[in-house]
Structure formats: structure tokens, C-alpha cells
Amino acid sequence: MDAPLGNERQNMAQRLAYEEAQNLWQEYKDGDITALGKIMEGYYSDLFNWGLRFNADREMIKDCIQETFLTLWKKQETIRTVENVRAYLMVMIKRRVLSEKNKQQGDVAIDRIEGYEFLVEFAPDLRLIEEEHEVYQIKKLSHHINRLPNRQKEVIYLRFYQNQNFEQIAETMQLGRQSVYNLFHKSLKSLRENWAYGTLLLLLWWC
Amino acid sequence: MKKYEKYGVEDFIQDEEFRSWVLGSSQYELLWFNFIRNYPEKREELEEAERWIRASRVSEAPISKQEIRSEVQRFLNRAQDGVSHFNEVGRNESVLIKTNEKPSHIWFHAAAASLIILTGLIIGNHYYRMPSPAKVNNLVETFNHTGKPLPIFLADSSVVVLSANSALRYPSRFTDSARIVYLKGEASFSVAHQGQPFLVFSGEMITRVLGTKFVVNAFENHKKYTVQVLSGKVSVYQGKEGGRNPDLASKGLILTANQAAIYERQDQQLFKTIIADPQALDERLKLKDRTYDEVPLPKLFEDLEALYGITILFDTAAFRKCRITATLSTEPLFEQLKAVCKTVSATYEIVDGQIVINGKGC
Numbered sequence: 301m302d303a304p305l306g307n308e309r310q311n312m313a314q315r316l317a318y319e320e321a322q323n324l325w326q327e328y329k330d331g332d333i334t335a336l337g338k339i340m341e342g343y344y345s346d347l348f349n350w351g352l353r354f355n356a357d358r359e360m361i362k363d364c365i366q367e368t369f370l371t372l373w374k375k376q377e378t379i380r381t382v383e384n385v386r387a388y389l390m391v392m393i394k395r396r397v398l399s400e401k402n403k404q405q406g407d408v409a410i411d412r413i414e415g416y417e418f419l420v421e422f423a424p425d426l427r428l429i430e431e432e433h434e435v436y437q438i439k440k441l442s443h444h445i446n447r448l449p450n451r452q453k454e455v456i457y458l459r460f461y462q463n464q465n466f467e468q469i470a471e472t473m474q475l476g477r478q479s480v481y482n483l484f485h486k487s488l489k490s491l492r493e494n495w496a497y498g499t500l501l502l503l504l505w506w507c
Numbered sequence: 508m509k510k511y512e513k514y515g516v517e518d519f520i521q522d523e524e525f526r527s528w529v530l531g532s533s534q535y536e537l538l539w540f541n542f543i544r545n546y547p548e549k550r551e552e553l554e555e556a557e558r559w560i561r562a563s564r565v566s567e568a569p570i571s572k573q574e575i576r577s578e579v580q581r582f583l584n585r586a587q588d589g590v591s592h593f594n595e596v597g598r599n600e601s602v603l604i605k606t607n608e609k610p611s612h613i614w615f616h617a618a619a620a621s622l623i624i625l626t627g628l629i630i631g632n633h634y635y636r637m638p639s640p641a642k643v644n645n646l647v648e649t650f651n652h653t654g655k656p657l658p659i660f661l662a663d664s665s666v667v668v669l670s671a672n673s674a675l676r677y678p679s680r681f682t683d684s685a686r687i688v689y690l691k692g693e694a695s696f697s698v699a700h701q702g703q704p705f706l707v708f709s710g711e712m713i714t715r716v717l718g719t720k721f722v723v724n725a726f727e728n729h730k731k732y733t734v735q736v737l738s739g740k741v742s743v744y745q746g747k748e749g750g751r752n753p754d755l756a757s758k759g760l761i762l763t764a765n766q767a768a769i770y771e772r773q774d775q776q777l778f779k780t781i782i783a784d785p786q787a788l789d790e791r792l793k794l795k796d797r798t799y800d801e802v803p804l805p806k807l808f809e810d811l812e813a814l815y816g817i818t819i820l821f822d823t824a825a826f827r828k829c830r831i832t833a834t835l836s837t838e839p840l841f842e843q844l845k846a847v848c849k850t851v852s853a854t855y856e857i858v859d860g861q862i863v864i865n866g867k868g869c
Binding site: 366369 | 521554563565570583587
């Protein structure tokens, strides 16, 4: 059941280091398109995965990434210095995917800031784990994470999957740092509360 | 060594080395194995951190490297079509490429060449064998019709700027043993530092590096092939694709930044020379104006040597008495030399990758 994760690993592009991204951003600002191309390449996997959280159509996400970078290149002369390139790009992608989705569905009334659905299915990575109890623990945790409300899942996803710190999560979600912190701890609390009688739930879910 | 013994669950989760170990990289196997053995009391926190990382994976098959590269390429092509200031991009590369197109007085005449370039780092590796190109599969070919330099991103993060009317064939993924690409025409390479060597096959010429910046010129219908080194250190050897190991001890040349090699086929001789427009080793120094007021000429030559990393040979005794007053800024090196030599009735020539000043002095 966890086989698909096997091949993916070596296929995954290396995430750009923070310092390198900041330097490349400066070079892009100075008019170097290859620098922007490198940023795109280095963060593509993250951005693509992130885009799919708002719309499941892979081709549409690819197009949104294309358009976002073309916009960046057109705005090259007026672009500002950004504190965190990855978080900045993630905000842009999220905005574009949500607005494209709204256009497609014609749902102008939907409140995009709060009303979107965060599409994620956490799936435990159980490779090389032999101990049955440990397998069970991880599956249980995964199961509970999947049952959290949308915003909390988004925080968990950014924290554990994209490995962002609270500062970056706040920037990506366009929330205050304290709100992110609260969301995160609410999630942890609810996960710990579920821990005790999680056994029964998990057994049901397992069958 | 990081202070892992003071780490809590949160710290382990955020640590990239820990994450990649949990997610199956064998690179840090020993590190964490030893850590658990030395700090058994940390086991519980380590396990909880591992649980969190494993539980929060996301199942969608991520996008492949090939797919990413083709998307980046699509973006670069589209940006080029629509935006007029693309020509400004890659200024350094295009300067070097242009100088290469019109034969310059400093180039030796050379027939079709056959060279192998090895970086200085691997000199003495007598056991090296050229991998057979036939084994490489899944090659992608890009032909540059655009009339402008075209950047291509390779799977290992190396960047190739392909000149007009040139073609590059490259695997969508590199094998573990070597990174091999095939060039017809001209391209400048910025090779990412990595363990396995990077090879450019072009006609009868092979260029081999471990991570440096250089330009290969190998148009099929041109009479000579050249390799120019922009940064790093490279060695050039005589040899043929598929042939025996190059004789590293006898026929090699070492090239440093701003130097170039030409192989003359008829005489089977390798020549060292200087690239047409040498660049300052440190970009920041290049932009500074250098003002000389009644300064002995040898001092100026020494400054140029340091700035461009090129040896300048001259008769110190003869030129010591020559005093020079000048302001040098961003003019090309050979323009600067021409101007200086003129004031003291001297001439310069390029011999074996060095500059030799001839003149009677003052």
C-alpha cells in the first residue's frame, strides 16, 4: 500500500536552499532569466504539490505555475525584495489557483480567503518499519490528522510536509504568527485527546 | 557536530538530516545509528519525531524531474518570445560566444580537433575509462532555432546556454557513473559540482570536468574546435573517444581561468593560448577604476596579472625606469595592454597562454 512512495524519492528534485534562493531572487531582479528559471526548477516540486491542495487538476496547476512565473518575469523591473522566496511564491500560486478555480466554477460569491477546501490525504510512509506496534501508532496518527478541520490540516501540512517554521507558515497562509501558533496547538491538543480512544476508531477504519 | 543530545521532538522534526534519514536516505544512516547508541535516553523523542514525519506524508505521486525540466524549459521559451529585454540576459556568456565566432588574431589556426579535458582535480587518475556513449538512453535533443542563446537546465542542475544553430542531446536523467551530453555547435556550460564527472562529446572532442564554467565550440563545418575556460581549473589531453586512456603524464596541458586550448590536427600538437576577452577573476575589482600616477611600469603589469590571473613576462630591469600615468577601468585587457605598450614603444604577444612584453624599455 505504500509502494508508490518507493520510486518517488530519487525522482524528487532537490529543494533549493534558503540562501541560494535569496541570491537567485536578487539576480532575477537584476534581469537574469536563468536565475528565475533556477528558482522555478528548485521549488517546482513544492509549488506543484502545494497547488494540488486547492485543485486536483494537475494540468491546471502546471499552467498556474507557468503564468505565475511569466508574470514575475514581466514584473521583473518593479519586483521587490522578499523575505522568503518560497513562501512568497506559495502565496502567489495559492491565489492564482483559487481564482482560476472560481472562474471555472463561476462561484464569485465564495469567500476565497476563508471558504476554500484544503484537499489533502495524509498517507503514512511505513517503509522499513517492521515493528507492528509502531506501524499501528503511525497509522493512527495519520488517521487523526486527516480528520482535522481544513485550516488545521493546512498548518500540519506546511509544518510537517513542507517543513516550514511558524514564521513562514504565517507568511504563506497570510495570517498572524499567533493565529498560526494557536491553530497548530489546537491540532496537537485534539490529536492527543484522540490518542486515548483512538484504538477503536482505527480498528473500524482499518477494516 | 550539532548538539543533537539537546534536541527535543520539535528540533528533530525540523532537522533536514533527520528528515532525510526517516524518509529513506542512507546518507545519514551511521550518524543516527551512532546517536541512538550513544544517547539511548533520546530514543523516545526521536521515535515521536519520526512518527510525525511519517504520518504527515502526502500520497500523490509528485512530479518527476523530467516533467519539471520540461515545464521550466516551456517557461523560458515563452518568456523569450514575449519579452524584448531577453537579450540582456546572460551577458557574460554571449560576449564570450561572440568573440569566438570571428577568428581573432590570438587564435592559432587549427584543423578539426580532438581533445579531452580533465579537471586538475583528477590528474593522475590513470585508471579512468571513457564510458561508452551507446549505453546512454532516453536522450532528449534540443536544437536552438531562436537566433538567441537558449538556456537549458539539466537534471543535475547544471545550466547549458546553447548558442544559435546549435544542438544539444542529453539524457532526461543522468546515470550514476557519469553525466554525458552531446553537443553540435557551441554552448557555454556551468557544471554543478557533483561526484560523478561531466562529459561533453562533440565530434572528435571530449571535454571532461567535475564542476567549472567553460565554453565548447565544435561546429561540424568549422575548421577548428576550441575550449575556453571561464572559471575553475581544467586539464587538456590528447585522445580519442572510445580510445585508450589518455596518456596523462606526457601530453597534458593545465588551463586556468581565461586560458584556452586548441588542438592542431596536422601536427598533433596541443596549444595553450588566452581567450579573446579575458574577464577579471573578481567581478568587483573589474568595475573599479585603477589610477596610476608616475608609477613604474612593472607595478602596472603585476596588477594586471593579479586581476586576470594571467602571467605577464617582461624584462624588469629594462622597464623599471618607465613611469606611467593612466586610468584603467573596464576596457578589455588587450585594449589596456595595447594602450600601455604604445606609450613605451613596446609590443606584446601571447606565448603558451602567457603574455610576453617585447621592448627596449626606457
